[in-house]
Each structure stands twice: as structure tokens, then as C-alpha cells.
Amino acid sequence: MRHIISLLVENESGALSRISGLFSARGYNIESLTVATTEDVTLSRMTIVTAGSDRVIEQINKQLNKLVDVVKLQDFTEGNFIEREMMFVKVKAQGEGQRSEIKRLSDIFRARIIDVTDTTFCIELTGSGDKLDAYINSLHETSVIEVVRSGSMGILRGEKALTL
Amino acid sequence: MELSGSEIIIQFLKDEGVEHLFGYPGGAVLHIYDALHNQKDVQHILVRHEQGATHAADGYARATGKPGVCLVTSGPGATNAVTGIATAYMDSIPLVVITGQVPSHAIGSDAFQEVDAVGITRACVKHNFLVKDLNKLAETLKKAFYVATSGRPGPVVVDIPKDITAPHIKIPYVYPKTVEMRSYNPNVKGHPRQMKRAVDLLLSAKRPMIYSGGGVIMSEASNELRKFVRKLGYPITQTLMGLGAFPGTDPQFIGMLGMHGTYESNMAMHDCDVLIAIGARFDDRITGVTSTFCPYAQVIHIDIDPASISKTINADIPIVGDVKDVLTAMNKLLDKPELPIDKPALEAWWNKIKSWQGQKSYEYETKSGLIQPQAAVEELYKVTGGDAFITSDVGQHQMFAAQFYPFDEPRRWINSGGLGTMGFGLPAAMGVKLAFPDKDVACVTGEGSIQMCIQELSTCLQYNTPVKIINLNNRYLGMVRQWQEFFYEKRYSHVYMDSLPDFVKLAEAYGHIGIRVDDPKDLHDAMKEAFALKDKTVFLDIITDQEANVYPMISSGKAHNEMDISPLQQKIQADMKARGETV
Ligand SMILES: Cc1ncc(C[n+]2csc(CCOP(=O)(O)OP(=O)(O)O)c2C)c(N)n1
Ligand SMILES: [Mg+2]
Numbered sequence: 127m128r129h130i131i132s133l134l135v136e137n138e139s140g141a142l143s144r145i146s147g148l149f150s151a152r153g154y155n156i157e158s159l160t161v162a163t164t165e166d167v168t169l170s171r172m173t174i175v176t177a178g179s180d181r182v183i184e185q186i187n188k189q190l191n192k193l194v195d196v197v198k199l200q201d202f203t204e205g206n207f208i209e210r211e212m213m214f215v216k217v218k219a220q221g222e223g224q225r226s227e228i229k230r231l232s233d234i235f236r237a238r239i240i241d242v243t244d245t246t247f248c249i250e251l252t253g254s255g256d257k258l259d260a261y262i263n264s265l266h267e268t269s270v271i272e273v274v275r276s277g278s279m280g281i282l283r284g285e286k287a288l289t290l
Numbered sequence: 291m292e293l294s295g296s297e298i299i300i301q302f303l304k305d306e307g308v309e310h311l312f313g314y315p316g317g318a319v320l321h322i323y324d325a326l327h328n329q330k331d332v333q334h335i336l337v338r339h340e341q342g343a344t345h346a347a348d349g350y351a352r353a354t355g356k357p358g359v360c361l362v363t364s365g366p367g368a369t370n371a372v373t374g375i376a377t378a379y380m381d382s383i384p385l386v387v388i389t390g391q392v393p394s395h396a397i398g399s400d401a402f403q404e405v406d407a408v409g410i411t412r413a414c415v416k417h418n419f420l421v422k423d424l425n426k427l428a429e430t431l432k433k434a435f436y437v438a439t440s441g442r443p444g445p446v447v448v449d450i451p452k453d454i455t456a457p458h459i460k461i462p463y464v465y466p467k468t469v470e471m472r473s474y475n476p477n478v479k480g481h482p483r484q485m486k487r488a489v490d491l492l493l494s495a496k497r498p499m500i501y502s503g504g505g506v507i508m509s510e511a512s513n514e515l516r517k518f519v520r521k522l523g524y525p526i527t528q529t530l531m532g533l534g535a536f537p538g539t540d541p542q543f544i545g546m547l548g549m550h551g552t553y554e555s556n557m558a559m560h561d562c563d564v565l566i567a568i569g570a571r572f573d574d575r576i577t578g579v580t581s582t583f584c585p586y587a588q589v590i591h592i593d594i595d596p597a598s599i600s601k602t603i604n605a606d607i608p609i610v611g612d613v614k615d616v617l618t619a620m621n622k623l624l625d626k627p628e629l630p631i632d633k634p635a636l637e638a639w640w641n642k643i644k645s646w647q648g649q650k651s652y653e654y655e656t657k658s659g660l661i662q663p664q665a666a667v668e669e670l671y672k673v674t675g676g677d678a679f680i681t682s683d684v685g686q687h688q689m690f691a692a693q694f695y696p697f698d699e700p701r702r703w704i705n706s707g708g709l710g711t712m713g714f715g716l717p718a719a720m721g722v723k724l725a726f727p728d729k730d731v732a733c734v735t736g737e738g739s740i741q742m743c744i745q746e747l748s749t750c751l752q753y754n755t756p757v758k759i760i761n762l763n764n765r766y767l768g769m770v771r772q773w774q775e776f777f778y779e780k781r782y783s784h785v786y787m788d789s790l791p792d793f794v795k796l797a798e799a800y801g802h803i804g805i806r807v808d809d810p811k812d813l814h815d816a817m818k819e820a821f822a823l824k825d826k827t828v829f830l831d832i833i834t835d836q837e838a839n840v841y842p843m844i845s846s847g848k849a850h851n852e853m854d855i856s857p858l859q860q861k862i863q864a865d866m867k868a869r870g871e872t873v
Contacts, residue, residue: 136473140408140420151413181600188597194417194437197473290472 128157129183130209130280132288133172133190134198137163141170141195148193154178154186158211158277169197169290173279198288206283212250213258214240216272217265219247224269235261246271293463295424295455296325299388302431304331305465308359310350310724311335312343316363317403318390321455335724335753338745340367342717344374345743348383349681349718352704354725355510357384357438364390365403368449369410373711376414378445380708381531382508384438385445386431393453394422407449416444424454424461432466441476442595443508478594480611480619488566488590488607489623495564496635497586498524501547501576504531504707505569505593505613507700512536514617515568521624523636525643527555529570530692531707538696539676544643545652548576550689550840553651553853554643559584560850561642566590569613572603573708582849592616649862649873651842651855652693660835661810663687663762666817667694670732670760673817678730679704679722683715683739686768689840691734713742716759720746723755730821732758737790738767747800750827758820759829761793764836772839776854797829808833 135141142161149156157175164171176186183201191199202209219225225247232239232249235257241248251261255278262273282288293301299322303311312335315323326334337343340362347358358378362371368389378385392401408420417437419430430448438446492498500522506515512535519526519542526536527547536543545552547559559565565587570576577583580602591598591605592613599608609616654664667690670678680695681704682688688705697703704722706714719733733740740761750757767785774782794804803826807816813832820828841856855863863873 140412140418143409144412147412185597185601192595192597194471194474 127180127183127203128175128177129186129201129203130207130278131174131176131187131190131199131201132280133174133196134164134288134290135161135170135172136195136197137168137170138195144193144195145172145174145190148189149176152185152189154182160277160279166290173277175278198290200282200288202280202282205286207280208283209254209278209280210252211255211258211278212252212276213261214272214274215249215251215262215265215270217247217249218245218269218271220245228265228269231261231264235264237261291463292460294321294325294457294460295427295450296321296457297460298427298463299431299450299455300325300329300332301463302428302465303359306431306435308332308357311359311361312337312347312350312721313361314340314343314363314367316365316367316390318364318392318452319361319367319455321452321457322361322388322390324457334361335749337717337749339743340370341373341713342743342746342749344371344385344387345377345711345714345717346721346724346746347385348374348378348714349704349721350725351378351383351385351721352718353679353701353722355701357386357435358721360385360387362387362389363403364392364407365405368405368407372411372414373713375411375445375447377706377709377711377714379414379416381504381706382443383445384443386434386438387445387447389447389449391420391449391451394451395453397451407447411447414445415447418447418449420449421451421454424459427454428463429466429469432469433471436469436471437474476594478611480592480609480616482619484607484609485616485619486623488609489620491564491588491590491607492522492566493630494632495524496632497558497561497563497639498522498636499558499562499565499587500524500526500568501529501559501565501570502526502532502535502568503529503570505571506532506535509569509594509613511569511614511617512700514614514621517621518617518624521621521629522631525558525640527551527559529573529576529707530705532570533692533703534697534700537698539698544647546692549578549844550693550842552647553649553842553855553859554646556842556844556850556853557646558643562587564588564590566592567605568592568617569594571598572601574602577602578844578850579847584850645871649859649866651859653858654838654841654856655858656810657835659809661808661813661832663690663764663834663838664694665810666760666762666813666832666834667691667734669813669817670734671695673814673821674730674732678702678732679719679726681705681715681718681722681731681733683733683735683742684710684712684769685736685739686764686772686838686840687734687736687739687762689769690762693840712739715739716743716757717746717749719757719759720750720753720755723757724753730758732760734760734762736768737761737763737765737787737793744796747797747802747827747829751801754825756823756825756827759797759827761829761831762834763790763793763831764834764838765790766836768838769840775839776843776845793829793831797827802827802829804829804831806831806833
């Protein structure tokens with residue numbers, strides 16, 4: 127099953143490689159990993175999306191927790207949380223027909239066109255991974271030039287929070 | 291007090307109570323070596339290879355319970371130390387390894403003797419640090435000792451760039467007595483309700499088994515374990531790493547378990563209905579195939595490391611906590627004059643175990659004129675009164691030592707169980723002897739393993755660590771040969787050691803005593819002589835039966851009740867069957 131795990135990590139140079147190294151050394155699957163510092167510069171916030179059997183997921187959580195650089199960790203999957211991913215897509219946009227079709231699609235998906243040339247659009251879209259997939263699928267295969275995805279970030283709903 | 295980085299390191303080690311430092315100098319640690327000069331508080335042991343330094347520190351740590359400390363230079367010094375660091379990691383041994391590094395400004399430039407020590411060791415340390423700021427040096431060292439020794443112990447590497455140790459830059463130093471790490475809270479106490487449930491389940495058992503491991507030794511819980519086992523009256527088996535926590539000569543101990551454990555232990559594991567694992571991690575050499583492991587048992591698992599619980603074997607009652615605390619609490623729950631134990635069921639269980647014991651799974655055949663390796667270990671036991679520290683290398687000799695030298699005390703049996711590192715034995719023995727100069731220390735080894743760190747014979751002379759090397763010389767990489775005999779139709783591919791050195795002359799060349807025995811009649815006297823030479827390192831080269839095998843054996847894919855047994859046990863079983871007994 128797919129799991130989304132959120133971590134607070136010491137903002138140390140080795141921390142990221144300890145975590146990615148754990149996944150490769152133990153053969154765990156890693157779908158995406160995002161990381162950036164938080165408002166407290168000594169901490170980084172990381173979101174990892176992974177998949178595995180219940181036993182493997184339990185091990186992943188325990189092994190992550192065991193790393194000395196990991197300050198706090200929560201597997202969001204069981205709880206109530208929001209997940210978002212951001213994507214840039216560069217597409218060919220030539221001729222009125224194609225340009226208006228892309229604009230129409232982007233409206234439906236609430237995507238924003240953030241860069242325009244005579245022949246291309248660059249589109250920004252935020253949403254669940256499924257939504258991003260659906261947007262790409264709705265575009266004509268030959269029109270996609272480049273796709274950049276951030277990987278998922280997650281946050282708990284309501285008053286609960288993953289903080290120190 | 292204003293000190294340079296180098297002086298801080300040495301002063302810190304003193305303040306931390308470190309008495310022995312195992313090391314080897316080089317460019318990146320020259321400043322530190324200068325600070326080591328002319329001081330007497332920290333004794334530096336100059337090994338002959340950095341692997342020897344890590345193993346010696348490791349042996350010292352296993353024997354004393356204190357952290358072992360090493361100092362090596364950058365580049366090849368650090369890479370040579372890796373095997374020893376990994377060895378300690380697999381067996382959860384507290385080590386602090388200080389590696390020199392090229393100066394901060396040169397890091398990343400492929401400088402002379404630069405390796406990414408933090409990167410290379412990351413996968414085999416509990417944690418590691420690169421010191422980037424002299425002002426954080428003392429605190430980082432304190433963190434290293436704290437992390438290495440607390441929770442589930444393990445090795446910690448501190449990589450120190452040369453500029454941090456420069457003699458002319460001095461800063462105020464105060465010994466950091468304690469350290470706080472928000473991301474590391476190793477102290478966990480067992481959950482009271484889980485412990486109560488565990489005790490209830492244990493008391494309801496009809497065929498209980500206690501299985502304990504190295505965690506009991508790590509947490510100094512030997513007395514608590516003894517009390518627990520004796521109060522219950524249940525059979526106990528111990529892992530290779532756990533030997534001695536419960537006395538090896540106690541009738542409640544039914545032998546080691548696992549790949550080369552006793553017949554009775556493995557059969558009892560297979561048939562038990564309640565299993566309590568105490569400070570043991572269900573390693574694959576213990577479980578064999580997990581699908582057929584303890585098929586009838588409900589499992590209680592006590593471990594300080596949550597990640598060890600339900601990793602390979604699912605625990606019905608997990609208890610996360612320090613073994614000593616948990617057993618103390620459970621002993622309180624058991625502290626009643628009368629326990630509701632099913633006594634007839636327990637008696638029937640013990641009878642079954644005794645009938646398995648009657649098959650004498652360790653018994654070996656003697657051949658005239660040939661020394662059996664098992665007999666050599668038995669002789670070692672006799673001559674040392676069972677009271678020696680025994681280190682070992684890896685192979686058949688290691689298993690024979692574990693099988694035939696019953697340990698009555700913890701920390702006496704010192705071997706590389708997890709990584710199985712040939713070359714461990716001699717430097718480890720040296721480390722033990724430094725810690726316990728008045729005790730007998732012997733290294734049970736093979737002609738293959740001993741050659742992997744033989745250079746430390748030289749260190750033994752320089753620092754006067756008179757250990758006894760019991761070389762079970764079968765002219766083969768015996769354990770590999772055994773597998774080739776069993777599973778590769780005796781195709782002995784590259785396991786014969788031709789052109790062995792004359793170990794007696796070799797020992798003499800290193801300034802020690804060498805004794806060779808090849809006749810069983812001379813074994814006792816030779817062993818006596820070796821130990822009578824109190825202040826000498828003695829290399830006892832025992833020419834043993836080349837064909838001896840370690841029995842019983844659970845081969846891969848087999849269950850605990852499907853052991854390969856010795857030809858002798860097969861005969862015993864056949865006789866039992868003829869008498870109509872069940873086997
Ligand atoms: C560093 C290392 N290399 C290889 C092995 C694989 N190995 C395990 S036992 C063994 C044979 C050991 O031979 P010896 O020391 O003579 O002991 P014996 O089995 O003959 O008693 C080997 C090669 C190992 N454990 N460690
Ligand atoms: Mg051999």
C-alpha cells in the first residue's frame with residue numbers, strides 16, 4: 127500500500143543521504159521525497175511517499191525513527207491529511223485551435239499559464255498526484271515538451287500538527 | 291583552560307575516563323599524535339593495521355562494557371578501519387572511532403589521502419559526525435560517546451579535519467558532562483500492561499522456551515535473567531552472542547540454538563507453545579526459514595530497539611525497553627511464593643527435552659592418532675577451569691569453541707557473530723588482555739583466520755599482552771570445506787591452504803613462544819604448558835583432524851526439526867528406534 131510519511135529532520139548536511147541511504151540499503155521503495163528547511167532553520171521538513179506491505183511500512187517507520195538525525199516522524203496515511211504536488215508542464219502551443227484547447231483544459235484543472243511564447247506555454251498546476259496525471263493524460267501526447275513534478279507534500283488537517 | 295583542538299581531544303578522552311586508545315598515526319592526525327606525546331593518562335596502543343585497532347577496541351568493549359576508542363588517519367587509515375567498524379555495528383558494540391580528515395578547505399578536492407569517511411561509514415555506524423567548527427569539537431565528542439553507549443549501542447565515527455586540530459589555535463575548554471539531543475531519546479521503559487500480559491502468557495504455557503541473546507549482556511542484565519529463568523524453571527537457550535549471560539553449566543540451559551545449536555534446543559524451539567525472546571533479534575542463523583520457525587508458538591519479544599521487533603518474526607506481545615529494566619519489572623510480577631504454572635505439563639516438556647538431550651548431538655567420534663578439534667576446546671576448558679576470556683575468529687573453530695566451552699559468566703565469550711569477520715580474534719584478545727591483565731585470555735582460531743590479522747603478534751609483544759593462541763589447524767578453510775562437502779559433492783574449490791607458514795617459527799620470529807602438537811597424547815601437556823607461561827604470548831599450533839565437521843547443522847531452507855545430525859547421533863537414533871522409543 128502507498129504511504130506518505132512526514133518527517134522533521136535536523137538540518138545537517140548528512141541527514142538527507144542518511145535517509146536516502148536507508149531506503150537503498152534496505153531495498154525500500156521510494157516514490158518521491160521532498161525536502162526544504164522550515165521556519166526554524168535548524169530543522170528540515172521532509173515528505174516521503176513510499177509503498178510496501180504492512181510489515182515493510184512498519185520497518186520503514188521504525189528504521190527512520192532510529193536515525194539520529196530524525197527528530198520527529200508521522201505516517202499520515204492512517205489519519206486525516208492533505209496531500210499536494212506541484213507540476214510545471216511545457217507544451218507546444220501553435221495555432222489558435224491548439225492554444226485555446228490548452229487554455230480550456232487548464233481552466234478545467236485550475237492550472238495557470240505562467241509563461242508564453244509564440245510556440246509554447248508553460249503551465250503550473252497544483253493538486254493530488256492523480257489530478258496531475260489526469261492533466262497530463264488529457265494533453266495530446268505529442269504536445270508535451272517537458273514535465274517537472276515536485277513530489278508530494280503533506281500536512282495534517284485540523285488542529286493537529288507535526289511540530290516540535 | 292585554553293586548548294588546541296588536539297589538546298581538547300586528549301583532555302576530553304581523559305575526562306571521559308578513556309584509558310586505552312587503539313590507533314595508528316598518519317598525516318591527518320599528526321597534530322593529535324603530538325598532543326598524545328608526553329602524557330600518561332591515555333595509553334596509546336600502536337597496532338600494526340587499523341583493522342586491528344578497531345577489533346582490539348571492540349574486544350575491549352565487549353569484555354568491559356566500556357566503549358572502545360580508536361584513532362586513525364584519513365584515507366587508507368579510515369578505509370582499513372571499516373571492517374572493524376562494521377563488525378562492531380552488526381553486534382551492537384559501543385566504539386568511538388576518530389578519523390583524521392584532510393584540512394577543511396581541501397575537502398572535496400581529491401586531496402592526498404582524502405576519502406569521504408562519513409560517507410563510506412554511513413551504512414555501518416550508528417551515527418557519524420564531521421567536525422566543522424573547533425568550538426563544537428568537545429560537544430561532538432561527547433555526543434559520540436553518548437550515542438555509542440546508550441540505547442542499542444553501536445560504533446560512532448568522528449571525522450576531524452586537520453585544521454581543527456591545529457596546535458596554534460586555542461579556545462577555552464570545559465568538559466561537557468552531559469549532552470542533550472532533541473532527536474535522540476534512547477531511554478525506553480517497558481510498557482506495564484504488556485509486561486503483565488507477557489507474564490500471564492508465560493504462566494499459561496505448556497511447552498515454554500526462553501531464548502536470550504546478546505542484548506542481555508549489553509544491558510548488564512545477567513543477574514536479572516538468572517533470577518527470571520530460575521523462578522520459572524523453564525528451559526533456556528542462548529544465541530551465539532548471548533552465551534554466558536545464563537550459566538552454560540546450569541541444567542536449565544539446554545545449549546545454544548540455531549544453525550549449529552544443540553539438537554534439544556532446536557527441537558524445543560520447534561515444538562514450544564510460548565517463546566520469550568530476550569535481547570535477541572531473530573537473526574537468520576537462528577531462525578532458518580522463517581515460515582517454519584516456531585510454528586506452534588506465541589511470541590513475546592523484549593528488545594530496546596523497536597526496529598528489531600516484528601522485523602523477521604512477528605511478536606504477539608512486543609515489549610520495547612531495556613532488558614534489565616523489563617526483567618526487573620517482570621521479576622517483581624513473578625515474586626510470589628506459588629506461581630500458577632502447569633506443573634505436569636512442564637514436567638512432560640522437560641522429559642521430552644531430556645530424551646532429546648540423551649541423543650548427545652555434540653558427541654564426536656575419535657580417530658586414533660588424530661586430534662579432534664572438539665577435544666582441543668575441551669582441553670582448553672579443563673586447563674583454564676572454564677574461567678578464561680575466549681575470543682574467536684570465524685569458521686568451524688568458532689562453532690567448536692561456542693559448543694564445547696560452556697561460559698558461566700557474561701562477557702567471557704567474544705566473537706564476531708553478526709558480520710562473521712575472520713581476523714577478529716587476535717586483536718580482540720589483545721584488547722581483552724589490556725583490560726584484564728590478570729586473567730587468562732585465549733583466542734581460538736584457525737590457520738585461515740589467524741593469518742588475516744597475524745601482524746598484531748607484534749603489538750602483543752610491544753604492549754606485553756600475553757594471550758594464548760589456540761590454532762585449530764586443519765589446513766582447510768574448514769567451514770567452507772564443510773559446506774562444499776555437504777552441498778557441492780565434495781568439490782573442494784580453493785579451500786586447501788597449501789604453503790602454510792611454520793607457525794611455531796613465526797611465533798618465535800615475533801618474539802613469542804610457539805608449540806606444535808599433533809598427537810592427542812600430547813594435547814593436555816601442551817595446553818598446560820601454554821597457560822603455565824603466564825607472561826608469554828604462546829602460539830599453540832594444534833594439528834587437527836582435517837575432516838571434522840560441525841554438528842548438528844540446520845542447512846538452508848530447513849526447519850529446526852530437520853537438522854543434519856552427526857553419524858554418531860544417527861547411530862544413537864537408530865538404536866532408540868529399535869527399542870521402540872520416539873526420537
Ligand atoms: C573476512 C572473511 N572472509 C571470508 C569469510 C568466509 N569464511 C567463513 S569461515 C571461513 C573459513 C575459515 O577458515 P579457518 O580460519 O581455517 O577456520 P576453520 O573453519 O578451518 O576452523 C571462511 C573463508 C569470512 N567469514 N570472513
Ligand atoms: Mg582451518
